[in-house]
Amino acid sequence: MQTLRRLAALVLKELLTIMKDPKSRFVVIGPPIIQFFVFSYGATFDLENVRYAVLDECRSVLSRSFLAEVEGSGRFIRTEYLENAGQVNESIDNEKARLVIHIGPQFEEDLRSGQPAQIQIIADGKSPNVAMIAIGYLGTIVENFNETLWEQGITPIGGPGLALVERAWFNENLSSRWFMVSALGGVISTVVVMILTSLSVAREREFGTFDQLLVAPFSPLEILAGKSIPGIVFGMLDALIFAGGAVLWFHIPFRGTIIALMVSLLSFIITIVGIGLLVSSLSTTMQQGLLGAFLFLMPAITLSGLATPVENMPVWLQRADMFNPVRHIITALRRIFLEGADLATVWPQIWPLLIMACITLPLAAWLFRRRSV
Structure with a gap:
């Protein structure tokens, strides 16, 4: 019992010392509350407003329709519209975009002829978590777009439809x-x-x-x-x-x-x-x-x-x-x-x-x- 009383007295002394000192009192109350809110906002793996650039060599109704699906998803924000493949390097190197969506010139023709159409995604592999999550979001958009094509009779059900081709720069394996x-x-x-x-x-x-x-x-x-x-x-x-x-x-x-x-x-x-x-x-x-x-x-x-x-x-x-x-x-x-x-x-x-x-x-x-x- 005496040991417990001595221990209780020591604990009480330390608590009073901390609470009497204004700096210590602030440290144990103020910063934890601030950090709780700051960390809650900052530490999240959900992506919003992922910067992307577009290289659309097809410039067709279907390619614009797909890009509208990407823009309307709420996950991405377009920062550039590229004119040629040479601008892809500059866009990713200067971190203007986290990824580039490249639509080839045969995009609509392939879809309407029943051939598999591909969209190339060039992602910045320096942040593999961002790249993989963003590509996952695009994969969902592609699935929804394929369903729309089937409903419109552009591609047969179970047909080839649209597929993503992924390529990561600076970290090819997204390690x-x-x-x-x-x-x-x-x-x-x-x-x-x-x-x-x-x-x-x-x-x-x-x-x-x-x-x-x-x-x-x-x-x-x-x-x-x-x-x-x-x-x-x-x-x-x-x-x-x-x-x-x-x-x-x-x-x-x-x-x-x-x-x-x-x-x-x-x-x-x-x-x-x-x-x-x-x-x-x-x-x-x-x-x-x-x-x-x-x-x-x-x-x-x-x-x-x-x-x-x-x-x-x-x-x-x-x-x-x-x-x-x-x-x-x-x-x-x-x-x-x-x-x-x-x-x-x-x-x-x-x-x-x-x-x-x-x-x-x-x-x-x-x-x-x-x-x-």
Whole structure:
């Protein structure tokens, strides 16, 4: 009984300590509620508004009828109408479309003559989940369209009708391992760097060595730089080891350039170091630093597009997710590994990281100087 009473007293003490501290009280109540709604909107495998382009070489009544079925399904949104096959590469490479629907010139003639007609679907294989689900949606539309053709007497019941021909670019077998492993270096280095840097300044305060650090012959900027460099070094080392392991152990193709990989990773890790130091500068204990790191890591990784497509999210959440550095590095890594991107190709993912680094690092330095006075 005495053991239970002591245990109850200890539990009560911890509960009162948490509830009396405004920061701890907010952490256990506010963020879980926010994350519940954010994750519920962001983590879904259902696809809506899948971007697609059309190359219709037939331009007939039946081809327009099929495309109207696709448009009216509510799952797809047409972004381009291509004039020739040479535009297919540009549409998918620039991510204007997730897939291209190619209708050949003999489409209507084949259907009306009782021959099997084919529609080619060229999908972006960098996101195999999206490609497979989107192709599944198109398969249902094709089945419904075939039933309509039978009812209209254009094709006989049980006849050849319309069939899909699927082709995936950048990931021909739609292997989910290629999709996941190519991005893991960025995700795991995020966790490592965030934990290291978010605890660096808070550790000094908790251990009582912060004042000793301030009276040492170092300026606040030098101290901050000294705490940044180890995180950058370990983060780059981990990310490069994971990239090498993806190629050598898991046989993930590396089609891009080393320069694009190095610049993307370095820009990303510097950004994460800035966020980690910002969290550490705001924290007075290691526990607060860990909680701050957790509050960043959970939504950043969940909403990064690692497992579920960013396009699934509501528009407002997609726009807010542009400030998520993990989203940009995952996109860059997949384009470098699978698409063969060079530095110019992944620049749209690099410049947002550089802007975030230019904001978080000076802000962390300012907070460090302000709280050290």
